[in-house]
Amino acid sequence: MSTFESPIVIWFCKTVLICGVVLYVATIVFLNVCPSSDLISSSKFTVSLPDNSQSNASSTVTQISISDTNISHLVFGLLGSEEAWHHRKPYIESWWRPNVTIGLLLLDVPPQGEDLLPWSLNSPPYRLSDDVPKLVNETNHVDPRVLRMVHGIMEVVREAHEGVRWVIMGDDDSIFFVDNMVDILGQYDHTKYYYFGGHSEFIIANSFFSFHQAFGGAGIILSYPLAKAFAENVMSCLKRYAHYKSADKTTMSCIADIGVNLSPLQGMHQIDLRGDLTGFLSSHPKSLLMSLHHFDTVEPIFPSMDRAQSAYHLQNAAKFDQSRMLQQTICFKRANNWTFSVSWGYSAHIYENIMPRSLIQNPIETFKPWGNITFPPHYLFDTRNFSWDPCEAPHMYFLQSIVKTRRNKILTKYTRAWPRGKGVCLHAEKYPAEYVNEIHVYSPATKRIQVMFYYLNLL
């Protein structure tokens, strides 16, 4: 370590980030440029994005903005139970914006207990679901729970305010990223029929239910005209599929009968996974993060935080810039034989080896499949095996803090979770990353999507 003298190493990853690595002791200031931008998926646009955002990007965006959809055009309908709300409330309150987000929580029975009453102003307002036994009688449905959920869509549409463009259904443990939803939905014509959602990560679940199905915990998004058509037909549909024991499959079937199929979105996550989600969240696909689900069935996503704290911690980063959340950037510091992988707003990794991007983009399989299944494939995406080989195992850092700097950058700091141990990779013997305790990532304070539009406009 004698080669390190001053405390800061600055390293440029010109496309998106400037990463400064704080070492115990450090010396080198070096410049390293990431290969082509990983922000823009088409190979045609390989321009570097500016690390400053002083340009007229935002005014340009206003001009080329494809839609004026804003948060007030969305209505949220969340299906919950009184029993679970006692501990799931923080999941929803982590993203709900009182007096800004519009919608309601449908409960099965009136809330009770000092923790729920008086009703929190930070929660969505609640309504009780329509009379389920009566509806069961009318439809002969086999499963009152399924009926309540499907009928709930109609109840949300019935109460929707004037001017609503999109109806977004979720569960009481759906964690939504609302700004990203607005940005994605703004690209579509809300006067047409659209059905958006996510597949299950557990590959068998898709074939068991349907590959056409949006898994509801990840969110089901319907354009208002489609939601209205759905609502008008809900009783006949509940009768037609009275034997179905899946609300999501019933919803999909009703929508298919109207003539519409699922448009899957890669940022909507049912999280049909178990255990340690860190690998999954550290290699997210290049799509805006829209939802996470099933926080109760995975371990807390941040070390030394509980599930509720983790939800707030992630949403706190999202407040600064949702468009970058979990977007993965891979850079190399070739002089050390190091590879950096940053999942913005969540984690950063250092590998003591030059690793191909084609590999690093695949999640490390830290998690387990949703159900008992002995042979692969388990997942709907590529994975990498977990490894203790020091040339393959990353040093892991998790989001500690996020601030806006005086120079109009966003600084995210990631701190080491635990000593990796297991020795040093031979390729990086001279530069063991074990001494790096913190990674600082600077990113522009403009939304990623705006920067992108600005450049597309120039091209």
Ligand SMILES: *[C@@H]1O[C@H](CO)[C@@H](O)[C@H](O)[C@H]1NC(C)=O
């Ligand atoms: C931004 O716009 C203003 C007014 O249109 C113009 O004067 C200025 O030169 C522009 N700045 C850049 C960096 O393009």
Ligand SMILES: *[C@@H]1O[C@H](CO)[C@@H](O)[C@H](O)[C@H]1NC(C)=O
């Ligand atoms: C959203 O857009 C509508 C026009 O469609 C406008 O009246 C409203 O003020 C906007 N709301 C916000 C929060 O920007």
Ligand SMILES: *[C@@H]1O[C@H](CO)[C@@H](O)[C@H](O)[C@H]1NC(C)=O
């Ligand atoms: C929301 O609006 C209501 C009525 O205008 C107001 O009483 C309440 O304080 C607001 N809540 C928040 C959290 O701003």
Ligand SMILES: *[C@@H]1O[C@H](CO)[C@@H](O)[C@H](O)[C@H]1NC(C)=O
């Ligand atoms: C369903 O409703 C009808 C008419 O109100 C009533 O006669 C019947 O007993 C009800 N059936 C059940 C199973 O509740």
Ligand SMILES: *[C@@H]1O[C@H](CO)[C@@H](O)[C@H](O)[C@H]1NC(C)=O
């Ligand atoms: C999966 O298998 C384990 C052990 O074999 C068992 O304890 C568990 O109940 C099973 N889970 C399901 C969902 O079948």
Ligand SMILES: *[C@@H]1O[C@H](CO)[C@@H](O)[C@H](O)[C@H]1NC(C)=O
């Ligand atoms: C990952 O591990 C499994 C089980 O340990 C093994 O069968 C498989 O070949 C490994 N995959 C790769 C790509 O190394």
Ligand SMILES: *[C@@H]1O[C@H](CO)[C@@H](O)[C@H](O)[C@H]1NC(C)=O
């Ligand atoms: C990087 O790895 C290569 C290939 O193993 C090796 O030849 C080189 O010496 C390493 N560089 C450093 C600084 O360790």
